[in-house]
Amino acid sequence: xxxxxxxxxxxxHPFDPGYGHEPFQTLCTDYPxxxxxxxxxxxxxxxxxxxxxxxxxxxxxxxxxxxxxQHETIVRRILVGEAGRxxxxxxxxxxxxxxxxxxxxxxxxxxxxxxxxxxxxxxLIAYRHRWxxxxxxxxxxxxxxxxxxxxxxxWQLWKETPQGQATTVAVASITHPTQPESxxxxxxTKLAAAITAMLQNWNAGLQHLAPALQHPDRVTALVxxxxxxxxxxxxxxxxQDLPAGLPTWMxxxxx
Amino acid sequence: xxxxxxxxxxxxHPFDPGYGHEPFQTLCTDYPxxxxxxxxxxxxxxxxxxxxxxxxxxxxxxxxxxxxxQHETIVRRILVGEAGRxxxxxxxxxxxxxxxxxxxxxxxxxxxxxxxxxxxxxxLIAYRHRWxxxxxxxxxxxxxxxxxxxxxxxWQLWKETPQGQATTVAVASITHPTQPESxxxxxxTKLAAAITAMLQNWNAGLQHLAPALQHPDRVTALVxxxxxxxxxxxxxxxxQDLPAGLPTWMxxxxx
Numbered sequence: 001x002x003x004x005x006x007x008x009x010x011x012x013h014p015f016d017p018g019y020g021h022e023p024f025q026t027l028c029t030d031y032p033x034x035x036x037x038x039x040x041x042x043x044x045x046x047x048x049x050x051x052x053x054x055x056x057x058x059x060x061x062x063x064x065x066x067x068x069x070q071h072e073t074i075v076r077r078i079l080v081g082e083a084g085r086x087x088x089x090x091x092x093x094x095x096x097x098x099x100x101x102x103x104x105x106x107x108x109x110x111x112x113x114x115x116x117x118x119x120x121x122x123x124l125i126a127y128r129h130r131w132x133x134x135x136x137x138x139x140x141x142x143x144x145x146x147x148x149x150x151x152x153x154x155w156q157l158w159k160e161t162p163q164g165q166a167t168t169v170a171v172a173s174i175t176h177p178t179q180p181e182s183x184x185x186x187x188x189t190k191l192a193a194a195i196t197a198m199l200q201n202w203n204a205g206l207q208h209l210a211p212a213l214q215h216p217d218r219v220t221a222l223v224x225x226x227x228x229x230x231x232x233x234x235x236x237x238x239x240q241d242l243p244a245g246l247p248t249w250m251x252x253x254x255x
Numbered sequence: 256x257x258x259x260x261x262x263x264x265x266x267x268h269p270f271d272p273g274y275g276h277e278p279f280q281t282l283c284t285d286y287p288x289x290x291x292x293x294x295x296x297x298x299x300x301x302x303x304x305x306x307x308x309x310x311x312x313x314x315x316x317x318x319x320x321x322x323x324x325q326h327e328t329i330v331r332r333i334l335v336g337e338a339g340r341x342x343x344x345x346x347x348x349x350x351x352x353x354x355x356x357x358x359x360x361x362x363x364x365x366x367x368x369x370x371x372x373x374x375x376x377x378x379l380i381a382y383r384h385r386w387x388x389x390x391x392x393x394x395x396x397x398x399x400x401x402x403x404x405x406x407x408x409x410w411q412l413w414k415e416t417p418q419g420q421a422t423t424v425a426v427a428s429i430t431h432p433t434q435p436e437s438x439x440x441x442x443x444t445k446l447a448a449a450i451t452a453m454l455q456n457w458n459a460g461l462q463h464l465a466p467a468l469q470h471p472d473r474v475t476a477l478v479x480x481x482x483x484x485x486x487x488x489x490x491x492x493x494x495q496d497l498p499a500g501l502p503t504w505m506x507x508x509x510x
Contacts, residue, residue: 012285019499020272028499030267047502074329076498243331243498244274244283247302 014240016052016077023134024055027127036123037108041115046073048107051131052080052241059101059139060215061091062132062169064151066176067106075250078104080237086177087147088235093206093223095216098238101139103131105154119150125157132158136167143209144169148176170212172205174198192228199225269495271307271332278389279310282382291378292363296370301328303362306386307335307496314356314394315470316346317387317424319406321431322361330505333359335492341432342402343490348461348478350471353493356394358386360409374405380412387413391422398464399424403431425467427460429453447483454480 019028031048039045049068053059065087068078079087079102091100105128106114118124135141146152152173158164176182180194203224210222225233239248274283286303294300304323308314320342323333334342334357346355360383361369373379390396401407407428413419431437435449458479465477480488494503 014284015274017275017280018273019270020275025272029269031500045502045504047500047505049500076500245286245302245304245331247300249300250302 013245014238015244015246016241018243019050019055023130027131027134031107032123032127036121036127037106038118041111041118042106042108043111044108046109049073049076049078049104050107051101051103052077052084053101054099054139055101057139058099059135060099060141060213061096061101061143061145062135062141063087063100063102063145063147064154065102065104065147066150067104067108067110070109075242075246077242078102080242083147083177084237085234086229088237089233090145090202090206092235093220094210094213095218095220096213097217098240099215099217101135103128103135105150114150128154129158129161133163136163140215141169142214143212144171145205145209146171146173148179151176170209172209174205175201195229196227199227199229268500269493270499270501271496273498274305274310278385282386282389286362287378287382291376291382292361293373296366296373297361297363298325298366299363301364304328304331304333304359305362306356306358307332307339308356309354309394310356312394313354314390315354315396315468316351316398316400317390317396318342318355318357318400318402319409320357320359320402321405322359322363322365325364330497330501332497333357335497338402338432339492340489341484343492344488345400345457345461347490348475349465349468350473350475351468352472353495354470354472356390358383358390360405369405374408383409384413384416388418391418395470396424397469398467399426400460400464401426401428403434406431425464427464429460430456450484451482454482454484
């Protein structure tokens with residue numbers, strides 16, 4: 001626990017009101033199951049996890065991630081672990097502290113790798129497009145961030161749709177925030193090098209996006225990453241992104 | 256798992272939209288913490304769990320339970336385990352299958368027993384009264400069910416308030432649904448006797464409440480309990496009571 005229990009005494013507890021209004025109510029009632037997401041490739045048994053962030057029209061940045069991590073099945077929001085804290089720091093570097101909405105490429109956690117047949121399933125893509133349609137129709141999005149190659153593909157597929165073609169935003173397709181851990185397989189030297197490479201890639205993304213953001217939550221001078229993560233580069237997941245009543249420690253720890 | 260994964264293929268998945276509107280948004284943002292619920296008596300570290308059921312004005316029955324069980328911290332709704340399934344069966348006996356709202360006496364899970372000082376804390380009571388005020392102001396409640404002695408006391412305290420005095424409903428203060436397990440401490444003979452006693456107590460409650468219900472969800476002839484639970488006396492927790500995306504098995508198992 002980073003904060004003491006006493007720290008919870010005085011504060012109010014903002015939370016994410018969730019999916020009580022359309023089109024999100026319908027999107028969370030009718031969603032693809034095992035006929036679209038084969039249980040041999042996806043952990044369908046934990047249920048879908050839909051999003052994190054603003055669904056009220058106030059988002060300026062859309063982030064597309066890959067798939068929910070195991071412990072996110074408890075919190076029921078995506079990108080709340082280490083990848084999420086790194087992303088939170090990335091967004092803050094161009095002044096986005098609350099006006100974002102995060103979606104994944106896949107509703108369910110992936111086993112190992114995803115086959116082409118699975119990820120090109122028309123119903124899987126169509127459902128994801130309904131979410132993207134909703135996010136771009138209802139909000140004044142100025143930038144898109146995709147995390148990893150599958151998310152970049154997901155964005156590309158939507159960009160080819162009529163609504164995608166009619167949408168003009170700055171896009172940065174950046175390295176997935178936990179790619180260094182996946183790629184280095186426990187080798188510390190490789191990990192440090194992979195993080196340095198990722199942060200260089202992220203710096204390019206920042207330099208592309210920062211000028212495009214017309215309405216950041218706070219105006220801030222762009223400070224690029226160094227060779228490794230430093231204090232303040234990883235930020236906690238805000239309580240207002242999570243369901244009502246969750247204790248602080250539940251959104252400050254992985255797994 | 257009672258239903259196969261294949262069973263999830265075709266169905267839509269109703270869910271509880273939660274606390275996105277007032278007065279519930281404020282009640283779930285500002286709630287008592289350790290200054291009101293001492294961590295020596297309550298499991299404050301899991302966060303508060305607020306309710307289960309209808310907050311949209313359609314409830315006809317208010318149920319007051321005692322405190323959330325441990326595994327309800329995952330589902331974030333109260334009375335979703337064995338006690339909840341027994342209660343679900345009780346409500347169905349007088350035709351209430353969806354028009355209910357469930358509140359607990361305490362926001363947090365109790366350790367052992369609660370001191371008088373703890374349960375009479377004015378801020379604890381005042382917060383609970385704000386919930387009851389909201390439920391009775393916004394909904395057309397015809398009956399109240401309290402589970403166990405502490406819930407009966409909670410009801411009594413609210414009944415003495417101005418809004419409570421102005422409220423006329425049928426009330427049944429019944430034995431808590433898992434009192435037989437607590438009281439018999441693993442002795443099977445005692446358990447069977449305690450269940451028989453509880454079901455007799457519940458039958459009296461049913462006979463009192465059934466005539467008072469003017470708007471049940473379905474009209475049904477009252478069939479009283481026998482000496483033990485029988486098929487259909489325990490019912491599953493409806494998906495529409497739970498947060499979006501939860502898989503079926505998560506609300507069909509305890510712990």
